[in-house]
Amino acid sequence: MKKILYILLLLPFLSFAQTKKPNIIIILADDLGWGDVGYHGSTIKTPNIDKLSKDGVILNRFYAAPICSPTRAGLLIGRYPNRVGIRETTIPPWSDFGLDTEEVTLPDVLTQAGYTNRAIIGKWHLGHNTLQYHPMRRGFTHFYGHLNGAIDYFTHKREGEVDWHNDYEPSKDKGYSTNLLSDEAVKCIKQYSKESAPFFMYLAYNAPHGPLQAPDEDLIQNGFDPAKGRFSGTEGGDESAESGNLGHGNTPKQTYAAMVTNLDKGIGRVLKTLKDQKIDDNTLILFMSDNGAAGNGAVNSHGELRGYKFEEWEGGVRVPAIVKWPSAGLVGGKQIEQVMGYIDVLPTFKAIAGVTAPSKLPLDGINMWPVLSGKTSHIDRQFYLGHGAIIDGDWKLIKDLGIKKMRMTDGDVLSHIPPDYSEKENLRTSNPEMYKKLLKEVAPYEAIEAKEEILSKGPKKGFKAPKDWKITKEK
Template sequence: MFSPSKLFRSFAVACLLFAAAAFSHAASAKPNILIILADDMGFSDAGCYGGEVQTPNLDALAKDGLRFTQFYNTARCWPSRGALLTGYYAQEIRRDTVPGVLSGGRGIRPGWAKLLPEMLKTQGYRTYHSGKWHVDGKPLQNGFDHSYDIEDHNRNFNPTLIFEDDQKLPPVKPDSGYYTSTAYADHAIKCLKEHAEKYSDQPFFEYLAFTVPHFPLQAPAQDIAKYRDRFRKGWDEMRVERWQRLKDMGIVDCALSPIERSLGPPYAFPKDVALLGPGEVDRPVPWDTLTDVQKDFQATKMAIHAAMVDRMDQEIGRVLAQIKTMGQYENTIILFLSDNGASAEMMVRGDGHDPSAPMGSAKTFLCLGPGFSSLANTPFRRHKTWTHEGGIATPFIVHWSKGIATHGELRHTPSHLVDVVPTLMELAGGKPFDTWEGQPVPPRPGKSLVPALAKDVTIPRQSIWWQHEGNRALRMGDWKIVASGEKSPWELYDLSKDRGEQNDLASSQPEKLKELVAEWEKETGEYRALALKDATPEMKAKGAPKKKEAD
């Protein structure tokens, strides 16, 4: 006899079994991964790192996630991208200059130096790239399923060299309303929507690499307007204010490094600087010595820099909203960082600079310069390309609702870009490639940061190593050696007391200096030998020294 109550009970049991099965699947699902990389963003630009820029989306990630206080990059864009995506120092894979072999921005990685998307594919991931590439080869040739790549880094409104899925697209027409950061987010959202429709049974990896706030300083007018008067107090006073906020947040505990007034851009383009008019200065002189014209010009440049970061944050918010719509936000590992410190470079490229056009528009070509770059890198010394802390320190935010139990905490363990691959591969349930064509690949210098996601522990490691255009450094524990230029003497600092690098202990601690220099030289020799090991004769023939590359 038909029994409605029995039917209802059977239906209820079936629903419970289905729900349990769905929960079990969700609980065992591999995490999605979103890496967000800024370009030339200073250590303390974001609000959650003490800056004046409105970054509510990054701030929310930090509030519910973790902020690392001693995370490092390579001081430059293409070496950082090579290290981030392979887990090797850039010199090991010929993506920064190595004497005697084709390397640096023109360098070709060894065959065994595979990129993160190829590794993640072994764990079932779909992989997407949106934004700047600056790695050798093409994205789809290196493991990405979809890619949107702008290789024109001189224009934010009307780029001329664009590729989608490795196929060239027409140049953007002027005055079309196009802006790079928005286009990158649009592509990421398009990939995520397709993923939800066709590949929802697979985890995704989205690599979202913005080209801001890298020069040229260009941003939508409405974003610039928000900061029009924000920076008129100047870099000297505002550095003190940022430093105090950083200390109050617990992010730093060191003295504020003085601005090096005589230190200008890393590359000299005096004719370009002259094109920019009477408001431009190429040294970070005391703010109160500037003319009113100079103060207005400099404050407006910083307003544009801030607007670029603000717009990036808005676009990040749109991407996060899409992930939430997909129901995947809780199980998505989100990393945010910058490829190097803020830039003191000054030049004019692309379509040139029209002094009569509104500052920050498509017809202008402006660079931040050493004045407000010193603010962006507060509280540290120097800028992009240098291996002092201002050139290599980056914000690093980690957010993963499902996998990180504590929220809003700081992590103080020294870490580097080379740690990202081993960390993410462990979280994805695999490991970085250890063989290629049946042969073992060289060990990676990076360490998994997974233990630090649970609590504030120091990840054991021998050292962290740097070299870029003659600038070099090594950190062992809290000790750091650093030198600027190939002929400059080594400096020695105890970063536990002096992360601002003000008290050089090289003369008072000669044995410690000797120990660190010996380690730097040993590692340098090992990395060069690895870069040369399987280089072709043609690579070695093309490895003659080249002029330094301004980027």
């Protein structure tokens, strides 16, 4: 009788424990290719990412936009980025463009659910000219990192000025940027874990995006021999480095591998800190890349896939992705084949956080928790990849829009994925009805017109970056 009474008294507390909102961490890698992680067969050792894939659920058909700023926009607003004029390019340093301030962001949504600490640590790349675009005006309570893309990893400079910040102020912190971001993430986790409210962290690494630079200890781990000298010049996407050949290995490929090694170590430190603070069980982690491998394979890998960054082939838009949340019953080692992606993050996390208020603007993303949790085996959906490309189930269409970057020689391409992950066979002629169906489906997405598109607002010539990239203008 006493035992029964004890259980009855304990039930309310057990219920609370089971429904307690998770801490949420998004770990975003920059330009990490499908074939650059160990669990996809990479020659680069990524033990911490591989462990995450074993402890969590592999999202085998997770899609991003084919380039950085569009993915970061869609991730935060749950809507296709062409709705806000961020379609084919990133926001350049000399632009006054930014993410539309009418958009509701993921940290805005989580504010409604009691997430009092909402940090962005790393690369913003969604507007830097006026304060209205600053991340702390877009729902975040803390910002540590850089506003632009492609900064020098050691000097933190872009266009001759240091782009490194702590909240609204320039930061003078010295060190390799990936290490500094990992340090800040660890510090924040330790701080936030002491509070009763759940926290949200968007850890947006700039690695392994160029310029190609790595600490010597990671270069040595990847076979660096000082006697052979360091590579020089802009080979391998090194054009934005402002510190000469600092951080170069013997070759660009070796340097890239060392950058991934350092990134993996940082992720390992984050995972260890969660465990040390005894909050790893109820922390929801999403790991993903912002697009596919950059370049032509000289330094990175798209694995079995076709294409690279900037392209809507699988190698440009299908990215490594893992989700982990032990207390919710996500079984480690499982692999999900459901088509999903970056625009689904906001609606999924919104549902998990228990926010029931309708969205201010219609979302393109779908709540994927029913599939992740196993309550639903599959959701039929279309997924627009941008620039004339769309997925409907296992069928994929890429329209030939005359873009040389796509290297299309036979017009529109219709593929069936799986089994043709490499998109070698064009099924357009043999499946005319499906081809017509997807042409009709992609048309409304292609017709979307934003109020304003990203423009360089004039050539780079004559541009002078603001001192320490400090934002002072309101509008």
